Amino acid sequence: MRRHGKIVTCAVALILTFAASLCTGCTAGSYSEEQHIQRVTERAEERFLGEGSEYTGLEVYPIYNGYDELNYMLIELEPQGFMYVLIRDDVTFEWISGVGMYLCSELEPVSWMPYRVHEGMREEVVDENGHTSIYTDRELFRDENGDVIIYHQSHFKVAGIENERRYLLSIVSVSHGSGSDALIPAVKRGDQYLNLVDGTLIDYEPGMQSATYAVEHLSFIPKYDFSL
Incomplete structure (x- = not known):
């Protein structure tokens, strides 16, 4: 019985060792930008x-952080x-969790609405299904007919960005009285960045806080369904 137990233990150890060996060096840095x-x-x-x-084609572009x-x-x-995709650096245990190197921000492509921060403002938006969403401290951009502008293309495509380096800048948004992680789609303009959510030039330092910058709240949930 003891011998049988030792055999099982050894077998499990060998399997774990083999699985771990398959993942050795499985980091984002193992691949070049072109390979990603x-x-x-x-x-x-x-x-x-x-x-x-419903889609006829696609293009993939690299996006950089504030560093x-x-x-x-x-x-x-x-x-x-x-859709935005997070590149995860360490996927050593992908074979256990099923969560790979690439995490999508959503399960399906979504839209976005340009806005500027306006303290005390309250906006209501009714979607095509009749559902109402309420936004506070936001002034949504509207077209000449007074309708809220909704884009189904990325911030970068809407802004006509082609050959410039694309950024998602992480900040701590302190609007609404509490801190939460947020990202700003942006491109560089000299020493500043052009915020593609509201079209304004901003100063930026990694790790900064702001209550006045327009941001996007993107969630990269480490679950199998969001893994690309």
């Missing part, structure tokens, strides 16, 4: 361009649609 683009492209095509898909480190990817779908 290719890997995300292959996964995105498999997920979004299957038979019967000029490659940290995200952007999937631009045709004719419209987009």
Whole structure:
């Protein structure tokens, strides 16, 4: 009986050792920017361009953080649609959790609304299904007819960004009286950044707090369903 137990223990140890060896060096830094683009492209095509898909094509772009480190990817779908992707650095236990190197911000492409921070303002938006969303301390941009502007393309595509380096700048948003992680889609303009949520030039330092910068709240949930 003891011998049988030892055999089982050894077998389990060998399996764990083998699995761990497969993941040795499995970090984001093991791949170049071009390799990350290719890997995300292959996964995105498999997920979004299957038979019967409403999408006709896609492009993938690298996105950098405030330290000029490659940290995200952007999937631009045709004719419209987009999704941000977080590049996770350590996926040693992917074989256990099923959560890989790339995490999507949403399960399906979503829209966004440009706005500027306006303390005390309250906006109500009714979607196509009749659901009402309430936004506080935001002044939503509207078109000439007074309708709220809603985009189904990324902040970068809407702004006409082509060959510039794309950024998602992390800040602590202290609006509404509490701190929460937030990201600003942006491009550089000299020593400043152009905030693509509201179109303003901003000063930025990594780790900063702000109650006045327009931001996007993107959640990269480490669950299998969000893994690309």
